[in-house]
Amino acid sequence: MNKVDRRIAKSQEAIKKAVIELMSEKSFDDITIQDISDRANVSRGTIYLHYLDKFDLLGKLIAEHINKMGEICESTAEMDFKDANLPWFEYLKSHFLFFSTMLASKGAPSFRRQxxxxxxxxxxxxVDTTKGKNQGLNEDVILQFIVTSYVGIVEWWITNGMPYPPQVMAEQVGILLERNL
Structure with missing residues (x-):
C-alpha cells in the first residue's frame, strides 16, 4: 500500500477546507482558483497538481463524502434503522460546514441530486411491495417518498443548526423509517 506524503495530504485538506469555506461565503461561480489558493495558503500550481480545475475539486470532494456515506451504510447494513442512523447523523455533524454549504441555496445543486x-x-x-403495509404500492413512489423525506430531514436538521443531538435524530428518523418500510 502506498503511503501518502503528509505534506501532500495536508495541502489537499487545506484546499478542500478552503473551497468549502469560500462556498459558505459566496457563489461557487464567483470563486476563483486564486481565491482557493490564497485561502489554503498554497500555490495555484499545487492546486493544479491535484485537480484539473475548481469543478474537478468540487466533484472529488462530493465523491469523497458520498463514498464515506457508502462505507457507513455497509458497516451498518445488519442494524435496525435506529442504530444504523446514528453513525450517519454523527458523520453529518462532524462535517457540518460541508453539508450546510452543499445543502444551502448557494451550495452545489449537484450535491443534492447525488x-x-x-x-x-x-x-x-x-422496499417490499409484496406484503405488509406497502403491499400493492408502487416501489418507485415509496422510494421517492422515503428518500425525499430523508434528504429533507437532513437538510432541515443541518440548516437549523442541528437543534437535536445525533442520538435523538437517529432514534426518531429510525422509528419513522421502520413505520414506513
Missing amino acids: FHEFLIEEFKDE
Whole structure:
C-alpha cells in the first residue's frame, strides 16, 4: 500500500477546507482558483497538481463524502434503522460546514441530486411491495417518498443548526423509517 506524503495530504485538506469555506461565503461561480489558493495558503500550481480545475475539486470532494456515506451504510447494513442512523447523523455533524454549504441555496445543486441518487440505491432493497403495509404500492413512489423525506430531514436538521443531538435524530428518523418500510 502506498503511503501518502503528509505534506501532500495536508495541502489537499487545506484546499478542500478552503473551497468549502469560500462556498459558505459566496457563489461557487464567483470563486476563483486564486481565491482557493490564497485561502489554503498554497500555490495555484499545487492546486493544479491535484485537480484539473475548481469543478474537478468540487466533484472529488462530493465523491469523497458520498463514498464515506457508502462505507457507513455497509458497516451498518445488519442494524435496525435506529442504530444504523446514528453513525450517519454523527458523520453529518462532524462535517457540518460541508453539508450546510452543499445543502444551502448557494451550495452545489449537484450535491443534492447525488445525495438523493445515493439514498435511492441504499433504500431500494428495503422496499417490499409484496406484503405488509406497502403491499400493492408502487416501489418507485415509496422510494421517492422515503428518500425525499430523508434528504429533507437532513437538510432541515443541518440548516437549523442541528437543534437535536445525533442520538435523538437517529432514534426518531429510525422509528419513522421502520413505520414506513
